[in-house]
Amino acid sequence: MITSRKMKVPFVDLTRQYAALREEIDAALQSVLKGGQFILGENVRLFEEEFSSYCGARFAVGVGSGTEALHLALLACGIGSGDEVITVPNTAVATVAAISLVGACPVFVDVDPRTFTMDPDKIEEKISPRTRAILPVHLYGQAADLGPILSLADRYSLLVIEDACQAHGATYGSKRVGTFGQVGCFSFYPTKNLGAYGDGGMVLTDNLEIAERVRLLCNYGQSDRYHAVAEGLNSRLDELQAAVLRVKLRYLDRWNALRRQWADLYSSLLEGVEVPFLASGREHIFHLYVVKSKARNRLAAYLEEQGVPALVHYPIPVHLQVAYQHLGYREGDFPVSEACAQEVLSLPIFPEMREEEVAYVADLIRKFYQEEI
Numbered sequence: 001m002i003t004s005r006k007m008k009v010p011f012v013d014l015t016r017q018y019a020a021l022r023e024e025i026d027a028a029l030q031s032v033l034k035g036g037q038f039i040l041g042e043n044v045r046l047f048e049e050e051f052s053s054y055c056g057a058r059f060a061v062g063v064g065s066g067t068e069a070l071h072l073a074l075l076a077c078g079i080g081s082g083d084e085v086i087t088v089p090n091t092a093v094a095t096v097a098a099i100s101l102v103g104a105c106p107v108f109v110d111v112d113p114r115t116f117t118m119d120p121d122k123i124e125e126k127i128s129p130r131t132r133a134i135l136p137v138h139l140y141g142q143a144a145d146l147g148p149i150l151s152l153a154d155r156y157s158l159l160v161i162e163d164a165c166q167a168h169g170a171t172y173g174s175k176r177v178g179t180f181g182q183v184g185c186f187s188f189y190p191t192k193n194l195g196a197y198g199d200g201g202m203v204l205t206d207n208l209e210i211a212e213r214v215r216l217l218c219n220y221g222q223s224d225r226y227h228a229v230a231e232g233l234n235s236r237l238d239e240l241q242a243a244v245l246r247v248k249l250r251y252l253d254r255w256n257a258l259r260r261q262w263a264d265l266y267s268s269l270l271e272g273v274e275v276p277f278l279a280s281g282r283e284h285i286f287h288l289y290v291v292k293s294k295a296r297n298r299l300a301a302y303l304e305e306q307g308v309p310a311l312v313h314y315p316i317p318v319h320l321q322v323a324y325q326h327l328g329y330r331e332g333d334f335p336v337s338e339a340c341a342q343e344v345l346s347l348p349i350f351p352e353m354r355e356e357e358v359a360y361v362a363d364l365i366r367k368f369y370q371e372e373i
């Protein structure tokens with residue numbers, strides 16, 4: 001398809017989704033406002049039930065954000081000072097912040113060059129007597145390679161805590177992510193595949209003790225009013241967000257299918273860039289549609305000029321961030337993650353995109369490469 005007309009394509013447009021669901025969302029919000037219960041009410045309780053049953057976990061606890069879901073999961077597992085947690089440098093900095101917040105030491109392993117998720121072959125050499133957990137990230141909406149990660153964890157008696165903040169509904173084999181390790185952590189940041197109208201998060205687990213511990217810690221450490229039995233914090237999902245999320249959860253599968261449809265269309269139209277690799281047996285839900293190009297910076301600038309914002313997730317791998325210099329890593333330590341930071345580019349993708357928008361972006365990229373040669 002040749003589109004000669006110039007148009008602006010947003011990276012994400014949340015107003016299209018609200019316009020489509022307006023009546024349902026407004027009614028849900030109104031009912032919370034009229035009911036006068038804003039914290040720890042029915043909507044949170046029901047959303048916890050609905051989301052855990054959607055994912056296939058026994059217990060769920062709504063919390064304040066994805067970062068806090070990870071933070072509380074680590075606290076509830078008793079991980080802290082003197083412990084090491086194995087994760088990847090190619091992720092949102094929040095993954096690593098949660099580990100250092102509990103006083104544990106993040107230990108990095110590089111990612112697989114095709115899926116950009118934790119390379120299972122590089123984990124074992126990083127396991128030490130201090131290692132307590134492996135924390136894989138289901139990046140861009142595709143599951144990390146959980147099979148070998150879980151068997152290593154089993155062999156060395158390590159916990160697995162999944163960062164599923166970008167992967168609501170993604171599968172590995174026959175199960176949804178967030179249900180493989182001892183704990184699964186989700187974010188409902190507005191632009192995530194399941195997004196609130198503010199911050200929110202969820203901890204999933206099949207372990208009653210962990211669930212109860214998270215519930216305690218996220219509410220001041222109080223077992224009941226004014227009896228503090230643990231040193232806690234305040235990190236709760238609120239009723240207004242839960243009411244919105246209950247409406248949106250009913251559309252999640254449809255939205256994920258639309259994202260996959262746009263991803264397929266991109267992949268069939270694009271020329272010149274490396275398109276996302278789909279690992280077999282894993283359903284990618286395309287939180288982000290990420291291509292790779294040696295000419296990434298020039299391509300991004302060209303798209304921007306033509307009215308198409310393209311973003312980089314992530315331009316600086318965590319081991320090279322200023323905040324983590326004290327860990328002592330250097331440039332060259334994780335070559336795959338470092339190459340990703342130079343070469344990846346996220347193209348606009350969201351369920352309410354239009355076919356002509358996808359085609360327009362793909363066309364621009366084809367033109368860019370024709371002019372390059």
Ligand SMILES: *Cc1c(COP(=O)(O)O)cnc(C)c1O
Nearest residue numbers: 065066067092094165166187189
């Ligand atoms: C969004 C995100 C987080 C943090 O979630 P917040 O709700 O913004 O705190 C953590 N990890 C990954 C991989 C994310 O994409």
